[in-house]
Amino acid sequence: MKITVTQEKLSKALNNVSRIAIGKVTLPILNNVLIRVDNKKVSLVTTNLDMAIIDFLPVSSSEDGVVTVPAKLLAEFVSNLPKGENIEISSKDSKVTISSGKYSSTINGAIADDFPELPEIDEKNAVTYKISTEEFKNSVSQVIIASSNDLTRPALTGVYFNTSNNTLAIASTDGYRLAEKKLINEVKSEVKAVVPANSLQEVLRSINDEMEEVEISFNEDLVRFRLGEVEIISKLIDASFPDYQKLIPEDNNITVTLNREELIRVTKLAALFAKSVGGSIICETKKPNIFSVKSIANEFGENNSEIETKVEIEGKVNLNSRFLIDALNALEEKDLEFSFSDHIAPIIIKNKKNNNYTHIIMPLNS
Numbered sequence: 001m002k003i004t005v006t007q008e009k010l011s012k013a014l015n016n017v018s019r020i021a022i023g024k025v026t027l028p029i030l031n032n033v034l035i036r037v038d039n040k041k042v043s044l045v046t047t048n049l050d051m052a053i054i055d056f057l058p059v060s061s062s063e064d065g066v067v068t069v070p071a072k073l074l075a076e077f078v079s080n081l082p083k084g085e086n087i088e089i090s091s092k093d094s095k096v097t098i099s100s101g102k103y104s105s106t107i108n109g110a111i112a113d114d115f116p117e118l119p120e121i122d123e124k125n126a127v128t129y130k131i132s133t134e135e136f137k138n139s140v141s142q143v144i145i146a147s148s149n150d151l152t153r154p155a156l157t158g159v160y161f162n163t164s165n166n167t168l169a170i171a172s173t174d175g176y177r178l179a180e181k182k183l184i185n186e187v188k189s190e191v192k193a194v195v196p197a198n199s200l201q202e203v204l205r206s207i208n209d210e211m212e213e214v215e216i217s218f219n220e221d222l223v224r225f226r227l228g229e230v231e232i233i234s235k236l237i238d239a240s241f242p243d244y245q246k247l248i249p250e251d252n253n254i255t256v257t258l259n260r261e262e263l264i265r266v267t268k269l270a271a272l273f274a275k276s277v278g279g280s281i282i283c284e285t286k287k288p289n290i291f292s293v294k295s296i297a298n299e300f301g302e303n304n305s306e307i308e309t310k311v312e313i314e315g316k317v318n319l320n321s322r323f324l325i326d327a328l329n330a331l332e333e334k335d336l337e338f339s340f341s342d343h344i345a346p347i348i349i350k351n352k353k354n355n356n357y358t359h360i361i362m363p364l365n366s
Helices: 007-020 071-079 133-144 197-206 260-272 321-330
Strands: 002-006 032-038 041-047 051-057 061-063 065-070 086-092 095-100 103-108 127-132 158-164 167-173 177-185 192-196 213-218 222-227 230-235 254-259 280-286 290-295 304-308 315-320 335-340 347-351 357-361
Touching (some): 007 032, 065 071, 071 103, 133 167, 133 177, 260 280, 260 321, 321 347, 321 357
Antiparallel strands (some): 127 213, 158 192, 222 230, 280 290, 280 315, 290 304
């Protein structure tokens, strides 16, 4: 195996794939990146058995072959070589030589026979969608914040891709909050799949300014994301996601319009005084034109801030300040709608104009 490639391209590709190269004691080859050259097509591959990252590398010359090399070591070595120079990588058996100008190193690799076989998407039966990278990145970032880390409830550790009324939406919940974003309208294919949140994080990290489109393909138990020269293949979570549509209240009778930046500011102020009570704050509407956010009196003192807005019905709700700040940071518009009905019903936060994103927070006990 032999390739010649620029330092910048190789370093970028290695940094991308090496993030998941975390070997297990029983399978140390997972520390390695597989370098494959097949008919002038060069690919760098890493896997942790649940997910694989493939970066197709443009090279100036190549000779067919395959070998695996410790990913972190190779990535760090290449990153320290002079930029703008060509790098030649060649292998003989399991010995891999990397040279660039006056710099040269030989790394003990391993033959590719023990490298796990990668799962493949069945192209004929796959359900595929395409979306701009900007919209995908923004949408997943808005939703993934509500996913859970509780491994005893595996479905909640992922993001649910689902179709309803010819619309592809994504949603996540940790049982205390729920976020949903309508992703693509007028879709023809249906899907219901829970994608691990950590796999989506890797997709987000792999996106760069040169990528214009994300292609998402679903099989029965796999999902593949194509971003330019990068492919990320992940297992789906084998668990049923809650019927979250039933969790969205339809009868909230208290709705106020608020400036997003102003609400973030007063919520952060109240949160400073709410640390000793688990971040608990009180949001309250008061006729005729006051929305207040205050902390509960405690050893640090208390805080009360008011925002002017039209109020038709009075009410109050006790919320986790961190959850509220997360939701507000995910919104995009200057103004938002904040709605609730009583102190135990979920609150809904939406952009004032665009209803594609919905964030729901369960109140705390008063």
